[in-house]
Amino acid sequence: MADLLSVRRLRVSYRSGRQTVPAVAGVDLTVRRGEVVAVVGESGSGKSTIAHAIIGLLRDNARIEAGEILFAGTDLLTRTDRQLGEVRGRGIGFIPQDPAVSLNPVLPVGIQVAEVLLIHRQARDRRDALAQAVDLLARAGLPDPQRCAHQYPHQLSGGMCQRVLIAIALAGRPQLLIADEPTSALDVTVQRQILDHLEALAREDGTAVLLITHDLAVAADRAQQIVVLSQGRLVEQGPTEALLADPTHPYTQRLVADAPRLTDSRLEAGAPPPPTGPPRQPVLTVRGLTKVYRGDTPAVDGIDLSIARGETLALVGESGSGKSTTARLLVGLDRPTAGSILVDGVDVSALNRAGRRALHRRVQIVDQNPYAAMDPRFTVRQIVEEPLRAFRVADRPARQARIAELLDQVALPASLARRRPAELSGGQRQRVAIARALALHPQLLICDEPVSALDVTVQAQILRLLARLRAELGLSMLFITHDLAVVRRIADRVAVMRAGRLVETGHADDVLTRPDHPYTRQLLEAVPGADRAVLAAPRPSSPLPGE
Amino acid sequence: MVDLIDVPAPVDGPAPTRTAALRSAAAYLLYRLDLVLCVLWLVMVAGWAVLPGVFSRQDPLTGVAAERLRPPSAHHPLGTDQLGRDLYARVVHGAALSLQAALIAVGVALVLGSAVGLAAGSLGHRAGELIMRIVDVLLAIPALLTALALITALGFGTVQVAVAVGVATAATFARVMRAEVLRIRAAPYIGAARCAGARGWWIAVRHVIPNTAGPVLVLAALEFGTAILFISTLSFLGLGAAPPAPEWGSLVSAGRNYLNTAWWLTTLPSITVAVTVLAANRIARQLEHRRG
Numbered sequence: 001m002a003d004l005l006s007v008r009r010l011r012v013s014y015r016s017g018r019q020t021v022p023a024v025a026g027v028d029l030t031v032r033r034g035e036v037v038a039v040v041g042e043s044g045s046g047k048s049t050i051a052h053a054i055i056g057l058l059r060d061n062a063r064i065e066a067g068e069i070l071f072a073g074t075d076l077l078t079r080t081d082r083q084l085g086e087v088r089g090r091g092i093g094f095i096p097q098d099p100a101v102s103l104n105p106v107l108p109v110g111i112q113v114a115e116v117l118l119i120h121r122q123a124r125d126r127r128d129a130l131a132q133a134v135d136l137l138a139r140a141g142l143p144d145p146q147r148c149a150h151q152y153p154h155q156l157s158g159g160m161c162q163r164v165l166i167a168i169a170l171a172g173r174p175q176l177l178i179a180d181e182p183t184s185a186l187d188v189t190v191q192r193q194i195l196d197h198l199e200a201l202a203r204e205d206g207t208a209v210l211l212i213t214h215d216l217a218v219a220a221d222r223a224q225q226i227v228v229l230s231q232g233r234l235v236e237q238g239p240t241e242a243l244l245a246d247p248t249h250p251y252t253q254r255l256v257a258d259a260p261r262l263t264d265s266r267l268e269a270g271a272p273p274p275p276t277g278p279p280r281q282p283v284l285t286v287r288g289l290t291k292v293y294r295g296d297t298p299a300v301d302g303i304d305l306s307i308a309r310g311e312t313l314a315l316v317g318e319s320g321s322g323k324s325t326t327a328r329l330l331v332g333l334d335r336p337t338a339g340s341i342l343v344d345g346v347d348v349s350a351l352n353r354a355g356r357r358a359l360h361r362r363v364q365i366v367d368q369n370p371y372a373a374m375d376p377r378f379t380v381r382q383i384v385e386e387p388l389r390a391f392r393v394a395d396r397p398a399r400q401a402r403i404a405e406l407l408d409q410v411a412l413p414a415s416l417a418r419r420r421p422a423e424l425s426g427g428q429r430q431r432v433a434i435a436r437a438l439a440l441h442p443q444l445l446i447c448d449e450p451v452s453a454l455d456v457t458v459q460a461q462i463l464r465l466l467a468r469l470r471a472e473l474g475l476s477m478l479f480i481t482h483d484l485a486v487v488r489r490i491a492d493r494v495a496v497m498r499a500g501r502l503v504e505t506g507h508a509d510d511v512l513t514r515p516d517h518p519y520t521r522q523l524l525e526a527v528p529g530a531d532r533a534v535l536a537a538p539r540p541s542s543p544l545p546g547e
Numbered sequence: 548m549v550d551l552i553d554v555p556a557p558v559d560g561p562a563p564t565r566t567a568a569l570r571s572a573a574a575y576l577l578y579r580l581d582l583v584l585c586v587l588w589l590v591m592v593a594g595w596a597v598l599p600g601v602f603s604r605q606d607p608l609t610g611v612a613a614e615r616l617r618p619p620s621a622h623h624p625l626g627t628d629q630l631g632r633d634l635y636a637r638v639v640h641g642a643a644l645s646l647q648a649a650l651i652a653v654g655v656a657l658v659l660g661s662a663v664g665l666a667a668g669s670l671g672h673r674a675g676e677l678i679m680r681i682v683d684v685l686l687a688i689p690a691l692l693t694a695l696a697l698i699t700a701l702g703f704g705t706v707q708v709a710v711a712v713g714v715a716t717a718a719t720f721a722r723v724m725r726a727e728v729l730r731i732r733a734a735p736y737i738g739a740a741r742c743a744g745a746r747g748w749w750i751a752v753r754h755v756i757p758n759t760a761g762p763v764l765v766l767a768a769l770e771f772g773t774a775i776l777f778i779s780t781l782s783f784l785g786l787g788a789a790p791p792a793p794e795w796g797s798l799v800s801a802g803r804n805y806l807n808t809a810w811w812l813t814t815l816p817s818i819t820v821a822v823t824v825l826a827a828n829r830i831a832r833q834l835e836h837r838r839g
Contacts, residue, residue, distance in 0.1 A: 387743035
């Protein structure tokens with residue numbers, strides 16, 4: 001097979017203010033005809049920059065310092081913008097990262113596909129272009145393309161918008177398709193359909209695919225070749241099987257080791273598993289919890305839950321299933337429409353304002369997006385101190401001691417106390433959020449997608465931290481997530497939520513290995529990497545490495 | 548704790564050398580020449596207000612009868628008025644009154660408007676809507692008309708004019724403040740603060756007000772220019788400073804009678820007001836841009 005795309009010694013840097021930050025520092029990679037190559041890396045590794053450099057759509061402050069990008073034998077970097085226009089679309093199709101913002105909101109999607117056909121003169125006139133656009137939408141796997149073609153992006157779901165973008169990318173019949181995190185914003189079941197479809201298209205037409213992803217499991221499932229990037233450098237590359245079976249570079253080894261997988265065992269943190277046998281007293285009991293937002297279909301529709309002391313319940317579901325609404329109801333940020341929430345036997349929904357405020361001493365929340373959940377003007381010390389001050393816990397010196405203790409508990413150096421959230425990394429911010437939640441010695445910690453915004457390695461660290469704190473402090477947890485592989489690491493029991501209702505509840509082992517409900521089964525099958533020998537094999541159990 | 552990925556984000560590059568820093572600062576100032584000129588102008592006007600004697604040695608109040616209605620010359624850079632008073636001296640000495648009045652007006656508008664906006668944003672949906680409808684009524688009446696009505700109640704004088712202008716323009720502040728308060732109150736960190744057990748007043752003082760300050764202060768800078776204009780207008784109408792005290796608006800007004808024979812009496816003070824308003828707006832835009 002001939003090389004379709006060959007990137008050689010590419011160096012790209014970004015100018016920000018007065019300094020220049022290298023984003024890609026000398027990367028070589030090759031894509032052959034009909035091949036799927038995955039570029040894997042964490043955020044900031046330069047993977048999207050490479051994609052943008054190839055199609056010549058780098059941001060204004062980016063500069064290509066050196067290297068060449070050979071596409072079908074010609075160097076794209078020496079082409080003018082006009083000549084590149086021919087290559088874009090016809091030679092190389094691009095599927096951008098975020099379907100929500102990548103379509104024009106004021107045009108029906110059919111028109112947007114037809115536009116590409118007209119630009120590349122593949123349609124005789126507008127009527128012909130529209131007809132072809134409907135065909136393309138059908139090929140991209142959009143149900144009822146005839147109707148969808150006349151709809152606007154806001155009328156379509158994220159997965160459908162992504163298919164429209166695929167149709168646009170396919171319109172010019174490109175030889176190479178660059179997909180920049182095409183499914184990161186989507187639920188696993190949708191992700192699976194989209195990736196299946198891309199794979200089938202590539203196979204049928206012999207289109208090569210450069211798949212850019214942060215998810216090693218997705219790469220493992222879909223690519224023949226994997227290229228691992230870290231901090232703008234190529235760390236390792238090779239055929240998928242070989243690379244996963246025997247990663248040679250320490251970074252790749254860590255990436256493989258940290259990827260959450262369904263066969264993982266629960267993180268125990270050295271403590272014995274919670275005793276089974278006589279039923280423990282529940283910390284939280286929820287009965288018939290319902291929340292209806294202004295005449296809409298209920299966001300939460302009569303769910304029943306209970307969490308025993310020291311137990312971790314994972315609430316699993318896709319976006320829009322009502323998980324986060326449930327979390328808000330449980331911490332008292334929202335009032336339920338119906339149903340009862342009993343914390344230690346006391347009905348929370350019947351409490352007055354002071355009672356609800358007192359509830360926060362026992363129930364705390366760790367938010368999905370730690371950055372948004374912190375006042376940008378506060379320092380780490382002020383953030384962690386806020387609950388202590390609000391409840392007048394201890395005097396000033398005692399509070400400072402408690403802050404130091406909390407930062408120590410979440411393994412943050414005390415020197416960070418004077419920083420502001422913007423100066424912290426994602427993992428550090430989540431640690432601060434955990435420290436704040438623990439400040440009042442809560443019994444129940446509600447974690448709303450605490451690791452979904454983090455890179456796998458940081459994700460693994462935070463999960464280990466939560467497991468350790470749970471064991472040390474005897475915390476009960478409600479762990480909300482869309483990622484079943486994470487559930488495996490942390491949960492005793494699992495509740496699966498769909499469209500505001502619970503479809504299945506049970507012991508984590510049972511639900512994950514012998515799901516009852518078809519929806520749970522569907523979710524499990526969609527987890528990427530599930531059928532990969534290397535990623536699915538149980539890892540050698542090590543108590544808490546690297547934490 | 549092996550925190551390999553969890554390293555703090557780089558805050559700064561290598562410290563530039565002193566000369567390089569000076570050179571790049573000079574380059575930045577040249578690039579923003581318009582902004583630099585605006586700042587210099589306002590600094591000069593502020594200097595007029597604080598130390599008028601340094602900028603003009605002539606008496607603004609007593610004229611030389613022999614030198615009445617002289618066009619601009621080396622001795623009288625802006626000419627003289629009908630009583631032979633040096634116009635430049637009057638403009639310089641008038642800056643204090645005009646700027647003082649503008650500051651009072653913006654201060655009144657800022658405090659009053661922000662308080663109303665904060666209340667409207669914090670008190671819940673119904674009370675907020677009620678307050679904002681009243682604010683809408685205020686906005687619907689031309690500010691000049693409101694100010695005139697208030698002056699008839701408060702009496703004549705520079706301070707009265709300033710307070711009236713402040714009250715009349717407070718509605719804009721209320722709107723901006725309420726929008727900001729609503730935006731901030733929807734932020735996850737307010738929910739987090741509530742979860743931390745913080746009470747309403749604590750959230751308002753520690754979280755909401757500091758985070759709304761930016762846009763409101765930018766608006767204050769923008770309104771400063773408008774306030775100068777308003778106050779000059781009201782003085783022009785004879786409601787502000789009593790003669791013979793010099794004030795920019797009354798200078799323009801007094802010169803109107805000699806428009807045919809002495810153009811400089813209206814034109815030059817008008818240009819002073821215009822340039823000051825433009826400079827204030829330019830700086831306000833820059834502040835707004837830096838925030839955005």
